[in-house]
Amino acid sequence: MFDKVNAVINQIIRPKLKEHYGDIELVKVKEGVVEVKLLGACSGCPSAKFTLEDIVLHDLQKEIPEVKEVVLVTEVSQDLIDMAKKILNKEK
Incomplete structure (x- = not known):
């Protein structure tokens, strides 16, 4: 199902958000x-x-009825943390 969801995101949802x-x-x-x-x-x-x-959720369920819920992941990536540390260390 990952590939189906990803296809809907790429073809339908992403253009709307962009x-x-x-x-x-x-x-x-x-x-x-x-x-x-x-x-x-x-x-x-x-x-x-x-x-x-x-x-x-609306667009995913329209194309893939098996989708029950969409959850927003909000944690900060390790790459962003590492970049922030580099910037902060340069300012010292």
Whole structure:
């Protein structure tokens, strides 16, 4: 199901988000639960909950009825932590 979800994201959802300078990354699919990260302008946006429900979940369920839920993953990546450490260490 991961590949089917990824195809819907790439073909239908991502173009909609890019119109508003956002993006989306598929993290995991398990038992009908899709985990995603919102990127770009969508990351941390106050309307992220509505984006997930009104766009992501709606479009996924329209194309793949087995999708039950979409969960937003919000943890910071290790790459971002490492980059921040480098920047902070340079300023000392």
